[in-house]
């Protein structure tokens with residue numbers, strides 16, 4: 410199959426507007442962009458060790474061959490790299506290399522490196538330009554868009570950070586060929602989420618093309634990533650700094666997911682896997698509250714199952730999940746709040762949900 414033509418999704422944020430380029434081979438355009446659009450004289454690539462070869466290395470060579478000073482700083486793979494210690498190491502390395510205020514920082518990797526590199530860019534020399542080159546499906550449809558950057562504290566994920574929009578996002582479909590299967594499916598869960606919260610036709614597209622999507626066909630990937638980025642961009646444009654509450658709809662399934670991840674120990678469930686189960690429970694909860702009919706619950710369950718995502722809670726006890734949810738930042742004044750579906754393609758923030766209903770929904774999964 411021939412590669413689809415690259416497409417551009419704009420993110421309109423006034424002076425912080427930028428473009429997301431999506432296609433097979435768009436990595437080859439990074440060096441040109443940095444030179445002609447950013448007039449970059451210095452570029453520092455912060456790369457996940459797993460993707461240094463071949464992706465970061467090829468971008469590095471392209472930049473160098475244009476006579477622009479470039480350095481690669483490698484970061485070990487995994488969530489533990491998203492730390493203030495690692496940010497500190499990177500600040501020191503940038504400084505030792507001679508990076509100035511006008512340096513452009515490029516993050517190449519999944520959400521871990523994107524969040525970390527973005528945080529380093531937001532803070533080094535009081536803020537430098539930043540380019541996102543996401544290499545996991547999850548980062549391509551979610552974390553690379555919207556400008557949230559940051560690191561974890563030992564007891565709290567994403568607790569220190571900033572809103573720092575990139576100058577551009579380059580989403581190369583071909584890098585997904587090396588992504589492990591579980592990581593790939595984990596990204597699909599976030600796409601199901603976009604369908605549930607905003608876009609019934611996207612949900613139907615996932616239902617109708619499941620096999621080809623799992624086979625990672627470029628044309629389908631491009632469509633799914635494009636639509637996800639467009640939807641995330643719409644939400645971010647309405648609520649860039651999470652002030653109006655609009656951005657909260659992106660957390661559909663996530664109150665449960667964060668609790669699942671915390672209770673089972675980070676890493677046991679991949680984030681998207683936890684989101685999958687979280688959406689199953691959230692839909693059941695909506696049904697119990699009389700908000701949606703059973704067939705909506707069933708359709709979502711069937712789609713997640715066909716995408717080979719987890720839909721069962723295994724042995725996670727409700728009391729621990731509840732305690733973790735109460736600690737979550739969305740539990741306002743001890744009240745549990747959830748983003749719940751009204752139908753496929755529309756959700757709402759629901760306050761004061763009775764705990765017994767939550768327990769029933771959980772026990773059913």
Ligand SMILES: NC(=O)c1ccc[n+]([C@@H]2O[C@H](COP(=O)([O-])OP(=O)(O)OC[C@H]3O[C@@H](n4cnc5c(N)ncnc54)[C@H](O)[C@@H]3O)[C@@H](O)[C@H]2O)c1
Pocket residue numbers: 457458459460486487488491518519520521522524544545547548551552553554555556557558566567584585586587588589592680
């Ligand atoms: N900023 C945001 O808005 C936002 C949104 C969602 C998630 N996040 C953050 O994203 C992080 C999770 O991101 P993730 O799921 O991408 O995890 P990740 O960055 O840990 O990547 C997952 C694994 O895939 C490997 N990998 C990456 N690209 C690869 C490729 N092309 N081929 C082979 N292996 C590859 C990585 O080395 C890693 O082992 C979390 O820290 C989460 O908090 C941020």
Ligand SMILES: [Zn+2]
Pocket residue numbers: 551599663680684
């Ligand atoms: Zn998520």
